[in-house]
Amino acid sequence: MQTPRRGELQVLQNVVIDVDDDGTIISIGHRDGPVTHDLGEHSVLLPGLIDSHLHAPQWPQLGTGLDLPLEQWLLEHTFPLEKRLTEPEFAAQVWPQMVATLLAHGTTTAVYFATIDVATTTMLASTCAELGQRAFVGRVAMDHTGGTPEWYRDADANVSIENSHLSIQEIQMLGNSLVKPVITPRFTPACSNDALIGLGQLSIETGVRLQTHCSESDWQHHYAIERFRTTDTQALAGFGLIRPNTILAHGDHLGDSDLDIVRLAGAGVAHCPLSNAYFANAVFPARRALDAGVKVGLGTDIAGGASPGLLPQCAHAVTASRYLEDGVDPGLSAHERGVSNSRIAITDAFYMATTGGAELLDLPIGLLAVGRSFDALAVQLNRPGSALQMWTEIDDGDRIFEKVVRLAAPADISNVWVNGRRVAGAA
Amino acid sequence: MQTPRRGELQVLQNVVIDVDDDGTIISIGHRDGPVTHDLGEHSVLLPGLIDSHLHAPQWPQLGTGLDLPLEQWLLEHTFPLEKRLTEPEFAAQVWPQMVATLLAHGTTTAVYFATIDVATTTMLASTCAELGQRAFVGRVAMDHTGGTPEWYRDADANVSIENSHLSIQEIQMLGNSLVKPVITPRFTPACSNDALIGLGQLSIETGVRLQTHCSESDWQHHYAIERFRTTDTQALAGFGLIRPNTILAHGDHLGDSDLDIVRLAGAGVAHCPLSNAYFANAVFPARRALDAGVKVGLGTDIAGGASPGLLPQCAHAVTASRYLEDGVDPGLSAHERGVSNSRIAITDAFYMATTGGAELLDLPIGLLAVGRSFDALAVQLNRPGSALQMWTEIDDGDRIFEKVVRLAAPADISNVWVNGRRVAGAA
Secondary structure: OOOOOOOOOOOOOOEEEEEEOEEEEEEEEEOOOOOOOOOOOEEEEEOOEEEEEEEEEHHHEEEEOOOHHHOOOOOOOOHHHHHHOOOOOHHHHHHHHHHHHHOOOOOOEEEEEEEOOHHHHHHHHHHHHHOEEEEEEEEEOOOOOOOOOOOOOOOOOOHHHHHHHHHHHHHHHHOOOOOEEEEEEOOHHHOOOHHHHHHHHHHHOOOOEEEEEEEEOOHHHHHHHHHHHEEEEEEEHHOOOOOOOOOOEEEOOOOHHHHHHHHHHEEEEEEEOHHHHOOOOOOOOOOHHHHHHEEEEEEEOOOOOOOOHHHHHHHHHHHHHHHHHHHHOOOOOOOOOOOOOOOHHHOOOOOOOOHHOOOOOOOOOOOOOOEOEEEEEEEEEOOOOOOOOOOOOOOOHHHHHHHHHHHHHHHHHEEEEEEEEEEOOOO | OOOOOOOOOOOOOOEEOOOOOOOOEEHHHHHHHOOOOOOOEEEEEOEEEEEEEEEEEHHHHHHOOOOOOOHHHHHHHHHHHHOOOOHHHHHHHHHHHHHHHHOOOEEEEEEOOOOOOOHHHHHHHHOOOHHHHHHEEEEEEEEOOOOOOOOOOOOOOEEEEEEHHHHHHHHHHHOOOEEEEOOOEHHHOOOOOOHHHHHHHHHHHHOOOOEEEOOHHHHHHHHHHHHHHOHHHHHHHHHHOOOOEEEEEEEEEEEEEEHHHHHHOOOOEEEOHHHHHHHOOOOHHHHHHOOOOOOOHHHHHHHOOOOOOOOHHHHHHHHHHHHHOOOOOOOOOOHHHOOOOOOHHHHHHHHOOOOHHHHHOOOOOOOOOOOOOOOOEEOOOOOEEEEEEEEOOOOOHHHHHHHHHHOOOHEEEEEEEEEOEEEEOOO
């Protein structure tokens, strides 16, 4: 079950998928005869899920501290923890547990913010390579004396650029085709102008893509206007950071002209709906962005979003869009409460988590189709004790899909493959 | 870990809980020596979770049809399915699977809307008794020719009242102290005035409590004003239906005077945050209701809320309150976007799912304390592959609690007890 295009569900039944030694799908068709792995009758195969934005060194605090505003959450909890994750001993505990758990949740591709430390960032890339997760791993660049604590920042703009370059080289030297570097200025409040300019240059010189946060919250939105006299998006564009496949996390407060800039550059947004409820002060208008032709993927924003895996995030994306459409304040009349035509369907959300994410990353994943890599997960139906139950009396393809996306618990994910290799599951 | 009062976390460590043969806790203290069941070091015990509002015959459609407005969802999907669940053969499949699954998710008490059929409603009560779930089971009364389809309604007001009475008698004759009837007019649009008046009388005559939906959506809110020239709450009060421990599901559009009526009657609200995002057109202002002294429990509203179990619902309640506080439309400035002082903490949400729900139901549950029934669940920490990981480097009591509530997957719930009897789990 998959969404080749936004809002379009495709259900293939009784098919055999042939995968070559490079992990690429070479045929999909009806066939009898023996197969390497038979899902059986009570399973559904989905394309691998793409988490287009998450913070690896925040994994140990997943689920905590969500009552704090973004700035306080960063300074009192998040930066200290990220600092701890520059210790190789702690990173050696956290990275494998995190990557294995995300794989078990069906996250076949992850786009990581790592730490400011080159060594533990490379360790993360190695862990992904070893456990078989497709990943972009970014050493975080942050040198601004105003927006970062002195105990967790790059010494200056040159160090920001040099260490980013070094991290690229180290990750590329791992020689794993699934694991790639990504240039990662944290966000404008944490970066000096010199660093932002230099990192844009580094992207041009190395051909390595970029990611950063953009207009996540009221605070960040107004910070940019205060500092740059323009929107965060326009500022990033001015620094040369909005390039093909640049991933802008959140983007809740992007205006129409910002969306134009993103679209025209071939960049896109990592939409992180659950996190946004806590830290963005507003709902990202996903439908508006998709309608405008902007590439949109889905992200957990771990640990700002306190939930691993993309299936729950699909449900959160639909729920957020409903809050945006209907509004929230019962004290207002219905017509002044929300923003009409904002709702998205579960197929739109799944598209963002798969095909849309693949487009955002420009990778041949997100769809089980000839020429694409075999990244997939199998979901078991009617497991005893699971809420994911089909009733032959009432269920058909569309309903099964919606149930799978909304109800599959981690334990219902029976097998996960990345590039043809089984990376999680018991079978 | 538990919340004796709203917002107050209590952590008891290394204690032994003694339970008598009636399932009542008779002592909690520190003690050495052998115990019947030792949780070990890597588990947390929580009070049993109370689902104060859900629809049993909607279980097979859990997770589907959420793109429809409430009226269409009811008429095209929900009523036909509820009709199917008046067939004993289908009910015999659905009820045990549902009750067992809910128990495995930690739902030790459930307040059910069943079907309009007496026999399958009694079957549900029997199933709860057999599997050991504490439950209120309500035969649904609905006789209004305008608000119900002719193929799924009581023949007239007398039948509504008589069958409700019969259902009470059948459930009471089961003789199970954990399973009780509840008088259940569906909601005012589905009930004639005569039925509503008669059901209020039936409550007085039998001493059996009531439940109904109240001011869930704009549509229902305005329907009441149109039909009764007053709010839904005032209308229900006029019919004699707002009585001690009456459970009003949703209540999103209750005004201050409505909340007063509810509070003064000793009734309360079953807050169903996830469902509300899809069907209520606004967020229930839980903090305002709690501050006003109204009893508030938490409900899944299965299948309007597409998620079983109350731990996810706790997170949804906090998330919904954040949407209400911050607002949703990035096109508005921050100060005109939301409703300040609306956020609730995770401890508030857990209170509603346990101690608050117990107060709503007037039952000695929801808290592990002497004199209360031993309804509880054990959550395993650091299960391989689970996102629920503690890191000794950073985690303490408060953080562990927040992680457990936000991150525990069904598979992390290792044991569940109701009234001292183990009803789910492998140990």
